[in-house]
Amino acid sequence: MISQLQHIAIGRRALAVAAAGLILAALLPASGNSTGFQTVTVTIRHSRFLPAQFTVRRGATVRFVFTNTDPIDHEFILGEDAVQRRHESGTEPKHGAIPGEVSIPAGKTAETTYTFNGAGRLLIGCHAPGHYAYGMRGWVRILD
Numbered sequence: 001m002i003s004q005l006q007h008i009a010i011g012r013r014a015l016a017v018a019a020a021g022l023i024l025a026a027l028l029p030a031s032g033n034s035t036g037f038q039t040v041t042v043t044i045r046h047s048r049f050l051p052a053q054f055t056v057r058r059g060a061t062v063r064f065v066f067t068n069t070d071p072i073d074h075e076f077i078l079g080e081d082a083v084q085r086r087h088e089s090g091t092e093p094k095h096g097a098i099p100g101e102v103s104i105p106a107g108k109t110a111e112t113t114y115t116f117n118g119a120g121r122l123l124i125g126c127h128a129p130g131h132y133a134y135g136m137r138g139w140v141r142i143l144d
């Protein structure tokens with residue numbers, strides 16, 4: 001017999017898969033144009049990125065627009081594992097000048113635009129103390 005809790009977990013997973021599918025559809029132009037400019041909206045709630053997984057085409061320029069619904073500051077850092085580790089131990093208080101890096105103050109909206117030139121996978125994360133370990137992270141898959 002499936003418990004109530006398991007039902008909820010299964011429902012959430014199905015929802016996450018559906019959400020990932022929507023983002024995929026949003027980022028992959030039907031025409032196959034690989035250098036399109038896309039806007040993606042991301043909600044931050046309870047120290048999570050919603051959604052936290054993205055798929056883009058190599059060469060795509062993506063404008064990420066964040067709405068922080070939390071009463072605390074967050075940040076969005078896009079990059080390889082080495083970049084995430086550097087920020088995890090770093091002390092930069094504000095981000096915004098580098099593409100793919102932006103601070104999102106409590107209750108505010110902020111954005112950053114990034115062009116995905118490499119193939120493979122990049123990570124995303126927030127490096128406010130404890131947030132990355134808590135699970136405020138995700139990834140971007142770049143299709144060749």
Ligand SMILES: [Cu+2]
Nearest residue numbers: 074126128131
């Ligand atoms: Cu955070």
